[in-house]
Each structure stands twice: as structure tokens, then as C-alpha cells.
Amino acid sequence: MKTVRICDVTKDYGSVKAVRGASFELGQGELVALIGHNGAGKTTLMKLMLGLIRPSSGSIEVLGDNPAAGEFAGRLQLGYLPENVSFDAALTARETQAFYARLKREPVAKALDLLDTVGLGAASRRRVGTYSKGMRQRLGLAQALIGRPRVLLLDEPTTGLDPELRQTFYDVIARLAAEGATVLLSSHALTELEERAGRVIIMNRGVKVADGTIDELRRLARLPTRIRLKVSGLAPHELPAWAPTDAICRRLNGHLVEIDAAPERKIELLHRATASGNSVEDVDVVPPTLDELYAHFLRQSEQAS
Amino acid sequence: MNILIIAAKEIHQAIRNRWVLAATLLLAGLALSLTFLGSAPTGNVGVRTLDVVIVSLSSLTIFLVPLIALLISHDAIVGEMERGTMLLLLSYPVARSQVLFGKFLGHLAVLAFATCLGYGLAVAALAVTGGQIDSDSLLAFVAMIGSSVLLGATFVAIGYLVSALVRDRGTAAGVCIGLWLLLVLIYDMALLGVLALDQGRNISATALNAMLLSNPTDAYRLINLTGFANVSTFAGMAGLAQTTSLTVPVLLAALLCWTLVPLGLAALAFSRREL
Numbered sequence: 001m002k003t004v005r006i007c008d009v010t011k012d013y014g015s016v017k018a019v020r021g022a023s024f025e026l027g028q029g030e031l032v033a034l035i036g037h038n039g040a041g042k043t044t045l046m047k048l049m050l051g052l053i054r055p056s057s058g059s060i061e062v063l064g065d066n067p068a069a070g071e072f073a074g075r076l077q078l079g080y081l082p083e084n085v086s087f088d089a090a091l092t093a094r095e096t097q098a099f100y101a102r103l104k105r106e107p108v109a110k111a112l113d114l115l116d117t118v119g120l121g122a123a124s125r126r127r128v129g130t131y132s133k134g135m136r137q138r139l140g141l142a143q144a145l146i147g148r149p150r151v152l153l154l155d156e157p158t159t160g161l162d163p164e165l166r167q168t169f170y171d172v173i174a175r176l177a178a179e180g181a182t183v184l185l186s187s188h189a190l191t192e193l194e195e196r197a198g199r200v201i202i203m204n205r206g207v208k209v210a211d212g213t214i215d216e217l218r219r220l221a222r223l224p225t226r227i228r229l230k231v232s233g234l235a236p237h238e239l240p241a242w243a244p245t246d247a248i249c250r251r252l253n254g255h256l257v258e259i260d261a262a263p264e265r266k267i268e269l270l271h272r273a274t275a276s277g278n279s280v281e282d283v284d285v286v287p288p289t290l291d292e293l294y295a296h297f298l299r300q301s302e303q304a305s
Numbered sequence: 306m307n308i309l310i311i312a313a314k315e316i317h318q319a320i321r322n323r324w325v326l327a328a329t330l331l332l333a334g335l336a337l338s339l340t341f342l343g344s345a346p347t348g349n350v351g352v353r354t355l356d357v358v359i360v361s362l363s364s365l366t367i368f369l370v371p372l373i374a375l376l377i378s379h380d381a382i383v384g385e386m387e388r389g390t391m392l393l394l395l396s397y398p399v400a401r402s403q404v405l406f407g408k409f410l411g412h413l414a415v416l417a418f419a420t421c422l423g424y425g426l427a428v429a430a431l432a433v434t435g436g437q438i439d440s441d442s443l444l445a446f447v448a449m450i451g452s453s454v455l456l457g458a459t460f461v462a463i464g465y466l467v468s469a470l471v472r473d474r475g476t477a478a479g480v481c482i483g484l485w486l487l488l489v490l491i492y493d494m495a496l497l498g499v500l501a502l503d504q505g506r507n508i509s510a511t512a513l514n515a516m517l518l519s520n521p522t523d524a525y526r527l528i529n530l531t532g533f534a535n536v537s538t539f540a541g542m543a544g545l546a547q548t549t550s551l552t553v554p555v556l557l558a559a560l561l562c563w564t565l566v567p568l569g570l571a572a573l574a575f576s577r578r579e580l
Contacts, residue, residue: 007365014345022329046579048398050395052392052579053394053579053580070322070400070401070576072398073398074398075396075397075398076398078396080393080396082389082392082396083391084389085389085393086389086390086393087386087390087393088314088318088320088390090318090321090322091314091317091318091321095317099310099314100397102310102400103307103397103398104397112326128428140393143393155398165432
């Protein structure tokens with residue numbers, strides 16, 4: 001079941017093209033990371049999905065609504081956390097949360113429980129005007145989770161959260177995704193997303209440059225996997241005899257040998273290393289990280305344009 | 306339903322921000338001082354005190370109520386956009402028109418509360434201190450409170466229109482002050498000047514009526530100063546009251562138009578805005 005459909009969407013602000021011909025679909029239960037530089041079009045895409053702005057061309061469908069035409073019935077089941085979320089300073093967190101719960105026709109008591117989930121607890125009786133950035137972000141998360149959202153759009157959700165709350169946050173959204181919600185989150189914290197996002201969409205200057213699971217992106221990118229071996233009995237700059245001549249090998253800090261292996265040669269190289277009988281004490285295999293993949297696809301799209 | 310939820314939040318905020326308190330105290334203070342100081346020149350013998358109060362209080366309302374209304378309304382759309390709260394609100398299942406009408410209802414309730422309580426206190430004080438109040442005067446006073454709230458509604462709607470059109474809060478405040486000066490002060494002075502120069506040669510009664518109807522504050526003034534015979538004698542407008550063809554229903558309709566048209570335009574402008 002697809003919950004979000006973006007079809008060949010372009011959005012211009014005067015001469016600036018914020019999004020150019022983007023197309024993708026998001027399905028139930030997907031946890032999707034939307035990554036890209038500032039100004040790559042991440043926030044614009046989310047605003048388009050909410051009908052806050054209208055596309056210059058192309059069509060959008062969110063939970064059966066066309067947001068550009070002002071349809072909003074589906075938003076009962078949608079949660080949104082804007083970047084730099086702000087609230088009315090005069091009201092307390094509890095009053096704010098109750099207001100948003102009423103707009104979504106959800107029981108107020110359950111919505112108030114979410115304030116404890118995000119760790120606002122006692123502070124929830126204070127006015128939002130007295131809150132720090134991190135506390136506002138917590139309230140922002142709490143309001144996005146009201147009800148049982150089928151689509152969650154989270155714009156930089158973990159900025160300003162401490163590590164403990166980040167963990168809680170990822171647990172909560174992973175549970176929602178497991179229950180069938182679509183979660184789209186944009187972030188700069190790529191290492192955090194690596195283990196969690198089932199799918200990654202990379203944007204560059206308004207263009208979608210990559211879309212797939214991390215494994216698919218690794219296959220596409222063909223970036224080498226790093227094999228690190230701890231070998232004893234070698235001189236500081238000596239390479240072991242079994243080292244391949246057709247792959248880049250280097251020595252790291254005295255006793256490590258690092259080999260950049262093409263993805264399909266990993267196993268072969270490991271065999272050679274262990275079969276040589278040489279004293280290999282330890283092995284680390286480091287696949288390309290999301291950071292490296294991101295940099296790769298960005299370079300590729302810059303070269304193409 | 307959404308409209309009521311938003312209205313309730315606006316009222317809640319206005320109470321929290323002391324807007325309600327400030328507006329009520331201001332109106333009550335001025336109404337009370339006019340009631341007791343204002344009757345000093347006429348004395349109390351044989352004069353129906355409440356009618357005098359209506360004349361002076363409605364003149365005060367023309368200045369004050371539009372000002373309060375514009376103060377609370379100019380920020381309603383552009384201010385929430387600047388603070389970023391509108392972004393979140395519009396991601397909820399509400400139509401933009403519901404947001405606007407909800408705010409309108411909330412702001413109007415605040416204004417109505419302050420006016421009724423503030424002016425009501427003046428009548429109550431008059432009754433307690435033994436002023437003569439007959440039913441005609443009381444009716445005129447209730448009509449004044451009602452029309453004051455309507456005048457407030459007009460300026461709340463005008464404030465929203467400005468708020469929906471301009472780009473930042475500063476501009477909204479500037480434009481609203483300009484509109485207030487124009488409609489409350491400059492328009493009448495200019496009209497008087499033109500009438501004095503013309504000496505009744507070119508400007509017909511119909512043209513004059515049209516000019517009076519095209520300013521909501523003049524419509525309000527005519528309702529209160531000529532609408533009730535007992536009041537118009539004190540307002541010095543008995544002559545005008547006999548000649549003018551602008552009846553109270555016509556004037557009320559004009560004020561209603563002055564509310565609904567800007568409100569409709571504000572809804573239209575807001576629905577087209579991108580944020």
C-alpha cells in the first residue's frame with residue numbers, strides 16, 4: 001500500500017528551482033531517510049506533501065488527498081515535525097498538546113501521556129516560552145506522535161536531543177514503522193540513520209540523485225569495502241606477500257594492513273589472507289558508510305550536470 | 306468544530322496574555338470617568354444622565370474600539386507565520402478558512418467581553434448612585450454596546466485582511482495605524498472641509514449619504530447619535546436625524562458589509578498564500 005506518491009514534481013521560487021522533477025512513492029511500514037545539503041529541497045518536499053505550498057508542476061498524493069487542492073481529511077492520520085518547531089509562548093506544554101489532540105479528534109488524556117514518553121514530565125506544566133531548544137523539540141515530537149499517524153514527516157527531528165532521548169525517539173518511530181506507518185525523516189546525522197533507515201533518498205540541488213536501501217546504494221556506488229588486518233611480524237612499511245597487486249593496499253599505524261576491496265572480491269581476499277598461514281591476528285571488514293555513499297552520489301550528480 | 310477549538314485557544318491566549326484584562330480595564334476606566342465627570346457641565350437636574358453618557362461614550366468608542374481591534378488582529382496571520390506556529394497549525398486537519406474564522410470568533414469574543422463588561426459597569430455605577438434610567442435610554446445604551454461590538458468586528462476583519470496581505474509584522478502594524486488614522490480622524494475632517502467649501506451647491510444628499518456609508522466609523526456614529534430621538538437631542542444632531550434617509554437598518558447593514566467583505570477577502574488572500 002502506497003501512502004505518499006510524488007510524481008514528477010517541480011517547485012520554483014522565482015528563478016530558484018527548489019525541487020526539479022522529483023518522483024517517488026513511499027509505502028506502508030517504510031522508514032525512509034531523506035538526506036541532502038541545506039537547500040537540497042528536503043523541507044520543500046515536506047511542505048509540498050502538506051499543501052503548505054503548491055507544486056509548479058507535477059502531482060502529489062498523500063493518504064488519498066491532493067494537498068495542493070486544499071484537501072486535508074488524510075491529515076487526521078499524519079504527524080509533522082517542522083524544522084525549528086515553535087509554539088505559542090503563553091500556553092503550557094499540556095495546553096498546547098491538548099489543543100493539537102482536539103484538532104485531530106484524539107483523546108486528550110492519551111496525548112498528554114506522550115509528554116512523559118518524550119521526557120517532558122514535570123516541565124509540561126510550564127509555559128512553552130520558558131523552554132530550551134531541546135525541550136521545544138521534545139514537545140514537537142510529542143505533538144507529531146498524537147493519535148496513530150500513518151504518515152510521519154519529520155524534518156531534522158533529532159537536532160537538540162540528548163543521546164538518551166535520541167535512542168527513545170528511534171525506538172518509538174521504529175515501532176510505529178513496524179506497525180505499518182510510513183516514516184520520512186530528514187537529517188544530517190547520517191551515521192545514526194545508517195542502521196535504522198530501510199531506505200535512503202539522496203537529494204542534491206532539488207534533484208533526486210539516489211533512492212534505495214543502503215545495500216542497493218552500495219551496489220550502485222561500487223565503493224570499495226575496507227578490509228583491515230592485524231598482521232604480526234612485518235616491517236613497518238612492508239606489505240605481506242599475499243597482498244593483491246590489483247587492489248590498493250596500505251599500511252596503517254605500524255601493524256595494520258588495509259586493503260580497498262571491490263565488493264565481489266571481499267571473500268577471495270579474506271581467503272588469501274588466512275590461507276597464507278601468515279600471522280593474521282584480527283580482521284575488520286568495513287563496508288562503505290552512508291557518509292561515503294552520500295559523498296559519492298553527490299560527486300556523481302555534480303559531474304553529470 | 307475546528308472553528309470553535311481555535312476560537313477557544315485564542316480566548317485562552319488572550320486571557321493568558323492579559324489582553325482581556327487590559328482592554329476591559331481601559332474601557333471600564335474611561336466609561337466610568339466619562340459617566341461621572343462628563344455630567345458635570347450639564348448638571349443633574351432634569352437631564353437624563355444616561356443619554357449624555359451615550360453621546361460621550363460613543364464618541365470615545367470611535368477612537369478606542371477600532372484601535373484595540375486592530376492591535377489584536379494585525380498580527381493574527383503574518384505574526385503566526387513569522388513565529389513559525391502557522392506552519393505546524395496548517396499541517397493539522399484544518400482548513401485555512403477555519404483557522405481564520407476561528408480566530409475571528411475568538412478575538413470578537415474578547416472584544417465583546419471587554420466592551421460589555423466595561424460599559425456595563427458604567428450603567429451599573431450610574432444606577433447605584435441614583436441616576437435616572439428609563440427604558441428608552443437603556444435600549445439606546447444596549448444598542449450602543451451592540452453596535453460598538455459590531456464596529457470592533459469590522460476593524461478585526463480589516464486587520465486580518467492587512468495581516469493576510471503583507472509580508473511582515475512591521476508592515477502590518479504600519480498599515481493598520483495608517484488605516485486607523487484615515488478612517489477615524491482624517492476622513493471626517495476632509496469630509497467636513499469639503500462640505501464647508503461646497504456650501505451645499507454640488508454635493509447632493511445622496512452623495513453625502515454614500516460618503517457617510519463608505520466609512521464604518523461614520524455609520525457607527527450615525528447609529529448612535531441619530532438612531533434614537535432621546536439621544537439625538539443631546540448630540541446636537543436632531544436636525545440631521547430628521548433629514549437623513551439613512552435608517553438604523555441601513556447603517557447596520559453597512560457595518561455588516563464592512564465586516565464580511567474584508568473577512569471574505571482575508572480568507573481568500575490567506576488561502577492563496579504559500580508559507
